[in-house]
Every structure is written in structure tokens, then in C-alpha cells.
Amino acid sequence: MxxxxxxxxxxxxxxxxxxxxxxxxxxxxxxxxxxxxxxxxxxxxxxxxxxxxxxxxxxxxxxxxxxxxxxxxxxxxxxxxxxxxxxxxxxxxxxxxxxxxxxxxxxxxxxxxxxxxxxxxxxxxxxxxxxEYHELLAKQPSAYTEKWLQDTVSEVFADSAITAMLPDNVHNTAYLRLLKWDHGSDPFPETVLMDQVRFQEMQWELERLVLLASVLLNVYTITGAAISGLPGLMDTLKTTVAPMLVDMHTPSFSAEEALATIGERLCVELSRQLDQHGYSPFSTDRRSTLKRQISATAQPDHHVRKLMDSRTQRYLLAYLESSGTETAYPVHGGLATVGKELTHLAIRFNRLVKFNKVGWSPVYQRILQGILQEKEEKD
Known part of the structure; x- marks a missing residue:
């Protein structure tokens, strides 16, 4: 038939x-x-x-x-x-x-x-x-999931900008913390274990975008008005830098070497562009300053890198807390240079979070109620 x-x-x-x-x-x-x-x-x-x-x-x-x-x-x-x-x-x-x-x-x-x-x-x-997992959780505690939510509650309470302990706020903050996870030492929460690889890939992508945005912000800060009037220049510079950060999370990657090379290439490109459009030459002092600042972003605690990291975290959290539509969400605060890539990442992250919530929200809610009740009793 x-x-x-x-x-x-x-x-x-x-x-x-x-x-x-x-x-x-x-x-x-x-x-x-x-x-x-x-x-x-x-x-x-x-x-x-x-x-x-x-x-x-x-x-x-x-x-x-x-x-x-x-x-x-x-x-x-x-x-x-x-x-x-x-x-x-x-x-x-x-x-x-x-x-x-x-x-x-x-x-x-x-x-x-x-x-x-x-x-x-x-x-x-x-x-x-x-x-099956819901039945398992009913019989025995999910220690890593509980610790994940417990640590998130502590983080939310410590944030003076958060005035209400809303379940959605805690859940979204918890998921955001998965993009800062130390996969080498901290066991992943049981409820998201099947998606650990996806979360880790998104974490790597986010870290690359933070470093890329940091480098480009340094360029703009040091060169200033000289490049603001050159259409397409930042895209050209991004195209120069991005391929050199693709292997950022491989064992053979050296951030110091990569950023030193990036600094040299950007100085060459900036000098060419400024000369081509009739601007003052890119001085030796500014070259040295730019290369030094770009090399310094190899350190995660560099002030520009920390600033970009904080802003991407706020952006992703705001995206999760938005209506959930997959339309473009405004990107501000020095992130415009990676806006397209960041929005694409936010959409995929939001999909994965929403998908996980469908299956596990009742479990998270039960655990969260227990954590909050215990906290109230202690207080």
C-alpha cells in the first residue's frame, strides 16, 4: 500500500x-x-x-x-x-x-x-x-541542581539592584550563570547536564565576543574622532580581528601572542585608512598606547574587558526577561560592534533556556521554595 x-x-x-x-x-x-x-x-x-x-x-x-x-x-x-x-x-x-x-x-x-x-x-x-527524572528527583535530592539554585539565590540577594526575589528573576540569573561555569572543577547541574556541551559552546562564543568588543573599544577610545567619520572601518577592523580569536579556547592558543599580532595589524590598517582619507598620521605614541592596551586585554580582569563582560551579561539577562520574542533587541554601551553576533547568541540562548524551563520549572520551583523557606527561618 x-x-x-x-x-x-x-x-x-x-x-x-x-x-x-x-x-x-x-x-x-x-x-x-x-x-x-x-x-x-x-x-x-x-x-x-x-x-x-x-x-x-x-x-x-x-x-x-x-x-x-x-x-x-x-x-x-x-x-x-x-x-x-x-x-x-x-x-x-x-x-x-x-x-x-x-x-x-x-x-x-x-x-x-x-x-x-x-x-x-x-x-x-x-x-x-x-x-523518569521527575520520578527520580522525588526519591532522592539533586545535589548539584540545588547548589546551583542556592548559589543563585545568594547572588540575587547580594545584588542591591534587585529589589524583589521573583522566581523568574532567580531562574534567569541561574541560567546566565551557566555561561560563566567552571566546567573543569564544578559539577554541572543534573537538570541541564544533557545540554552542557551547548551551554559551554555558547560560553566560549560569548567570551570571544567580549574580547573582540574589548579590542575594538580600545581602538575607538585611543583613535577617537579620527575614525568616527570613516564608514565601514570598524567592520573592516572586526574582520581583521575575529578570525584570530576563533581558536581562543584551544590548548595551543596564546592570548598574549594573538593580541600582540592583532595590535600590530590594527596599527597598520589604521595608518593606511587615516592616510587614505587625509587625516593626521597615526603617531608612534598612539601606536604604542594602542598595542599596549590591546595586549593588556589578555587579562580577564582588565578594566575594559570586565566592562564589556558586565554589559554582555546585562544584555543577555534583559533578553531573557523580555517578552521572549526573537526580534532584534537593542545593543548599547560599546557592544554595537558585535551587536549582530550578540543578538544571534541571545536568540539561541533564549531558545535553550525556554526549552529547559518547559521540562524542569516545576522541579526548580519546588527546590527554590525550600531554599527561600530555609532562608526566611534563618533570618
Whole structure:
């Protein structure tokens, strides 16, 4: 029956003009499968997107008027599958990449069905693991998760800018602390252990952006008005610096050597740009000052680097506390040079946090209530 079905689909699509009777049944099943992979309160935007693009009455109308673009629908479906797989476990990257490389429509939709079946199994396993872990937590304490939340409560209470101990505030601060984690010595909280690699990759990316922003802020501070009127210069300088920080977290990377090289190259580029646009030459004193300041940012406690780190932390926390929409969030305070990259990171971080909250918020709430009650009793 399955072979006969796909034969009918292929036969109808080969007609002139094409017929879409079986294809419509196919799209209906695909839409149903995609919607079944969504989680409540997490994928509202994706649900709306699926409903709008896979609007079956509209697609039927397009088919009847012979203006239906099946290839465009296929691209949307594969893209949505990639988005959902990325949010769960990224275990179907290989299969989805093969879908992108398939150009024949019938083999493509047949493969889409096969991968959707696997993704449904992934979703079922994920739901089962959450239920199983909830049962486990009911029987024994989750020591590392409790310590993570306990330390976060202490941090929030110590912050004079925070006047209310709201659960969301504590939760968001807790997740933000995962981007400052010492993975070499501190055990990761049990509830986010499956995503430890993702959080660590985001942490590395954030640290690269902080250092990149620090270097560029030093350039602007030292050269000042001389470069403010040169459109595109900061992008050029960023393009020069960024590739040299890609391996920042590898054992062979030397921050001192990399930043010394960066200082030399930026001085050459700045001298060229200033000379080209008729500005005063980049003096030897300013060259020395710039290279010295750039080299100094190798230290995490350098004042400019600490400032950029603090501002990125505030930005990410504000993003988590915002409405949750994935539209561009304003980037200020010297971070504009890395605004695009920082916003992209914030979107991915927010998705991962929202996804984790769906599964574990009840657990966090129970632990948090116990921590606050114990604190009140002590006070």
C-alpha cells in the first residue's frame, strides 16, 4: 500500500497540468506530524508559522489554479524539521542534510516522512526521560541542581539592584550563570547536564565576543574622532580581528601572542585608512598606547574587558526577561560592534533556556521554595 501510494503521488505530479489529490493528503499528514512535535508554551511562534505556511485550504486553492510551488513547501518543511531537531538534540542533522540535497520531489517527501517518524521517537524519548527524572528527583535530592539554585539565590540577594526575589528573576540569573561555569572543577547541574556541551559552546562564543568588543573599544577610545567619520572601518577592523580569536579556547592558543599580532595589524590598517582619507598620521605614541592596551586585554580582569563582560551579561539577562520574542533587541554601551553576533547568541540562548524551563520549572520551583523557606527561618 505504501508503494502504491507513492506511485500515485508521482503519477499525479507528472500529469499536465499536475494533480495534487494524494499530495494534499501527504501535506496534511506532514503538517499533523510537525504540530505533534511542538511543545506547549514554548513553540507558539513555530505553531503560528506552520499554520500560516501549511494553510491547507490556501494550498488547495493554489493547486487548483496551477500556481502551487511544491519545492518551496518542501524547503519550508525541511527547514522547520531542522529547527525542531536543533532544539531537541540535534541527532538528525545527517538525515536532514540529506533531505536538503534531494531534488526529486517524490523521493524527498518519502524521506521527509521517514525522518519525521524518527523525530517523533526522539520526542517520545525526551518526554519519557523528563518523566523518569521527575520520578527520580522525588526519591532522592539533586545535589548539584540545588547548589546551583542556592548559589543563585545568594547572588540575587547580594545584588542591591534587585529589589524583589521573583522566581523568574532567580531562574534567569541561574541560567546566565551557566555561561560563566567552571566546567573543569564544578559539577554541572543534573537538570541541564544533557545540554552542557551547548551551554559551554555558547560560553566560549560569548567570551570571544567580549574580547573582540574589548579590542575594538580600545581602538575607538585611543583613535577617537579620527575614525568616527570613516564608514565601514570598524567592520573592516572586526574582520581583521575575529578570525584570530576563533581558536581562543584551544590548548595551543596564546592570548598574549594573538593580541600582540592583532595590535600590530590594527596599527597598520589604521595608518593606511587615516592616510587614505587625509587625516593626521597615526603617531608612534598612539601606536604604542594602542598595542599596549590591546595586549593588556589578555587579562580577564582588565578594566575594559570586565566592562564589556558586565554589559554582555546585562544584555543577555534583559533578553531573557523580555517578552521572549526573537526580534532584534537593542545593543548599547560599546557592544554595537558585535551587536549582530550578540543578538544571534541571545536568540539561541533564549531558545535553550525556554526549552529547559518547559521540562524542569516545576522541579526548580519546588527546590527554590525550600531554599527561600530555609532562608526566611534563618533570618
Amino acid at each position: 505504501e508503494i502504491a501510494f507513492w506511485y500515485c503521488v508521482e503519477a499525479e505530479l507528472r500529469e499536465d497540468p499536475p494533480s495534487y489529490n494524494h499530495a494534499m493528503k501527504l501535506l496534511s499528514k506532514i503538517k499533523e506530524s510537525l504540530l505533534s512535535l511542538l511543545l506547549p508554551h514554548l513553540h507558539a511562534r513555530l505553531r503560528t508559522c506552520i499554520e500560516e505556511v501549511l494553510d491547507l485550504p490556501l494550498i488547495q486553492q493554489q493547486a487548483e489554479n496551477h500556481v502551487l510551488d511544491v519545492g518551496q513547501l518542501a524547503n519550508f518543511i525541511v527547514g522547520m524539521m531542522a529547527t525542531l531537531d536543533h532544539q531537541y538534540a540535534k541527532v538528525r542533522d545527517g538525515e536532514i542534510q540529506k533531505l536538503r540535497e534531494t531534488t526529486e520531489m517524490v523521493p524527498l517527501f518519502s524521506a521527509i516522512f521517514s525522518v519525521l517518524i524518527l523525530m517523533k521517537m526522539d520526542m517520545a524519548n525526551f518526554s519519557w526521560s523528563i518523566d
